[in-house]
Amino acid sequence: GEDVEQSLFLSVREGDSSVINCTYTDSSSTYLYWYKQEPGAGLQLLTYIFSNMDMKQDQRLTVLLNKKDKHLSLRIADTQTGDSAIYFCAEGVSYIPTFGRGTSLIVHP
Amino acid sequence: DVKVTQSSRYLVKRTGEKVFLECVQDMDHENMFWYRQDPGLGLRLIYFSYDVKMKEKGDIPEGYSVSREKKERFSLILESASTNQTSMYLCASSPTGVGDTQYFGPGTRLTVL
Numbered sequence: 001g002e003d004v005e006q007s008l009f010l011s012v013r014e015g016d017s018s019v020i021n022c023t024y025t026d027s028s029s030t031y032l033y034w035y036k037q038e039p040g041a042g043l044q045l046l047t048y049i050f051s052n053m054d055m056k057q058d059q060r061l062t063v064l065l066n067k068k069d070k071h072l073s074l075r076i077a078d079t080q081t082g083d084s085a086i087y088f089c090a091e092g093v094s095y096i097p098t099f100g101r102g103t104s105l106i107v108h109p
Numbered sequence: 110d111v112k113v114t115q116s117s118r119y120l121v122k123r124t125g126e127k128v129f130l131e132c133v134q135d136m137d138h139e140n141m142f143w144y145r146q147d148p149g150l151g152l153r154l155i156y157f158s159y160d161v162k163m164k165e166k167g168d169i170p171e172g173y174s175v176s177r178e179k180k181e182r183f184s185l186i187l188e189s190a191s192t193n194q195t196s197m198y199l200c201a202s203s204p205t206g207v208g209d210t211q212y213f214g215p216g217t218r219l220t221v222l
Contacts, residue, residue: 008149033210042113042199042213043152088151095140095159095209101151 004100006089011106018076020103022089025070031092032065034074037102038085046074046087081107112136113214115200121220128187130217132200141183142201142211143167143175152199158183159205190221 006022024032030051035043049056049063049072056063062075076083084107090097116131134141140159144152144167154167156175164175172194176184183202187194197218201211 035213040216040218042215043201043211044213045210048210092209095203095205096142096154096157097211099152101149 004089004091004098006087006100006103008101009104009106011108012079014079014081014107014109016079018074018079018083018105018107020074020076020087020089020105022072022074022100023070024072024089024091024098026091026093026098027067027070029091029093032063032072033088033090033092033097034061034063035088035090035099036085037088043088076105079105079107081109083107113200113202113212115198115214115217117217118215119218119220121222122187122190123222124191126187126190126221128190128219128221130185130187130198130200130219132183132185132202132214133181134183134202134212135181136202136204136212137180138202138212139180139205140203140209141177142203143173143183143185144199144201145169146197146199146216155185190219192221195219195221 033048034046036046060077086102088102089100113134142157143155158177174186200214203209203211
C-alpha cells in the first residue's frame with residue numbers, strides 16, 4: 001500500500017514558526033491535505049493543495065508541495081499555544097484518503 | 110456547515126458486550142467511514158460505505174461489522190467487545206468524487222473493561 005510518513009513530535013516556542021513535514025509515495029495523488037486534531041476532538045480540515053500547485057498561503061499557514069520529491073510541508077507562522085494539536089497529512093487519490101500517523105505539535109512559552 | 114455527529118463521546122463497556130456506535134451526517138454525503146485511532150498508529154480504516162446498504166472492509170475489519178440502512182446514518186457494531194478494542198473511534202463522511210474532503214465527527218472514546 002501507499003505510505004504517508006511524518007515525524008511524530010515537534011516542539012516550538014511560542015511566536016516562532018513551526019514547520020511540519022510529510023512525504024508520500026503515490027505520485028498520482030490529486031489532492032494533499034492537512035488536518036488538525038485538537039485534544040479530545042475529531043479531525044478538522046485545515047487546508048489542502050491541488051497537486052498542480054507548488055504553494056498555497058492562507059493567513060498564518062503556508063503549504064509547500066515538491067512533487068518531484070513527493071514532499072509536503074505545513075508552515076505555521078507566529079505559532080500560538082492554541083496551535084498545539086496533532087497535525088495529519090493525507091493524500092487523496094481515490095475517495096479514501098491515506099493518512100499519516102500525525103505530528104504532535106507542542107507549543108511552549 | 111457540514112455536521113457529523115456521533116452518539117456518545119465516552120462509552121464504557123464490559124468484555125463480551127455487544128456495542129453500537131452511531132454516526133449521523135446532515136449533508137447528504139454518499140461516503141461514510143469508520144476509523145479507530147490509537148497513539149502512535151494514527152488512523153486505521155475499519156469499514157466504509159459508498160452508498161446505502163453498501164459496505165466495504167477497510168484495513169482492520171476483524172471484530173467489527175457495520176450497517177447503513179439510511180444514507181445519513183452509519184453504525185459500527187462490536188459483536189463481542191474485547192479489551193483490545195479500547196480506542197478512539199472516529200466517523201467521517203465525504204461527497205462523491207476523487208479526493209473530496211472528509212468531514213469528521215468528534216469521536217467516541219470507548220473503554221472495554
